[in-house]
Amino acid sequence: MQGSYAEFERNKVTTMRLNIQSFLFQCDDTSTNEAYENVEYTVDKIRQKVNLLLTEFENSSIKEQKKELTLKQAPLISVIKTCIRHHGELLRLNEAMQKVKYQPELSLIAHYKCLDKIQQCEIYMNENFSDELFSVKGVSKYKVRINFRDSHTCNINAVCALPDGQVLVADCKNDTVKLLNQQYQVVSHWGVKAKPLDMCLITPSEAAVALGDHEVQFITVTQSKLVPDRRLQLQHICRGIAHHHGDLFICSKTALYKYALSGTLVCRLYKDRSASDTGKNHGGFILISSGICITNYC
Numbered sequence: 001m002q003g004s005y006a007e008f009e010r011n012k013v014t015t016m017r018l019n020i021q022s023f024l025f026q027c028d029d030t031s032t033n034e035a036y037e038n039v040e041y042t043v044d045k046i047r048q049k050v051n052l053l054l055t056e057f058e059n060s061s062i063k064e065q066k067k068e069l070t071l072k073q074a075p076l077i078s079v080i081k082t083c084i085r086h087h088g089e090l091l092r093l094n095e096a097m098q099k100v101k102y103q104p105e106l107s108l109i110a111h112y113k114c115l116d117k118i119q120q121c122e123i124y125m126n127e128n129f130s131d132e133l134f135s136v137k138g139v140s141k142y143k144v145r146i147n148f149r150d151s152h153t154c155n156i157n158a159v160c161a162l163p164d165g166q167v168l169v170a171d172c173k174n175d176t177v178k179l180l181n182q183q184y185q186v187v188s189h190w191g192v193k194a195k196p197l198d199m200c201l202i203t204p205s206e207a208a209v210a211l212g213d214h215e216v217q218f219i220t221v222t223q224s225k226l227v228p229d230r231r232l233q234l235q236h237i238c239r240g241i242a243h244h245h246g247d248l249f250i251c252s253k254t255a256l257y258k259y260a261l262s263g264t265l266v267c268r269l270y271k272d273r274s275a276s277d278t279g280k281n282h283g284g285f286i287l288i289s290s291g292i293c294i295t296n297y298c
Helices: 002-099 104-128 278-289
Strands: 156-161 167-171 176-180 186-191 196-203 206-211 215-222 225-233 240-244 247-251 255-260 265-271
Touching: 002 104, 156 196, 167 196, 176 196, 176 225, 186 225, 206 240
Parallel strands: 196 240
Antiparallel strands: 156 167, 167 176, 176 186, 196 206, 206 215, 215 225, 240 247, 247 255, 255 265
């Protein structure tokens, strides 16, 4: 009997232990699920708040931009309305002159009114529609002469502004390319064997310099230092240079050429021997237009 009872107790204890473990596991799983649900609920609430804030910010930003645009457009709208008014008045005066052209007194009055209105329009046009493409906002002078090296007064033939605010200048008189910092102080220089007649940027840190002895010299700006790179030897004098979409446009005295960056001649775009610097003049047009108007010729 004692053996059977002891075995019964062991089985009972084992069963109870298993039941307790099962209960604890269920509790743990339930707690985990509840915790997960709480976290999920919290994340959803945060997401809703963030989305609401972004929407409010976007709406506010759009309103501010619309307000700024309206303020910027106001002068233009005013000019448009004034031009429409002047146009209408001139049109009506013209119609009136046609009606009274056989009536000397009325025709004379209409003539003077028309002259007065034309003068008003010309004054308004001159005040609001200048023919000048650029206007100078200010002029500052900076010393770029290197005292221990330069033997001549500096003659800056070309300027390239780098994205970081530094500036490259080509000093033709002293055969030097100079690097200026943001305060326009010379921080590095590189002497060339021929006059640097022109210069253009290839990348934010690389420039191509047109030298007067049939060469193009590439230089790189590294940690505010000028480092000479490869050179291109050409069959003509280099008076001007521009870069556009991976191509170089180089002008001689009387012609304009298109080159690949490798130095391969693509084609001759222009030639005019009527004067000495026709190629340079045409090259100046390329510098302004970035080559867009002439690339289709190749």
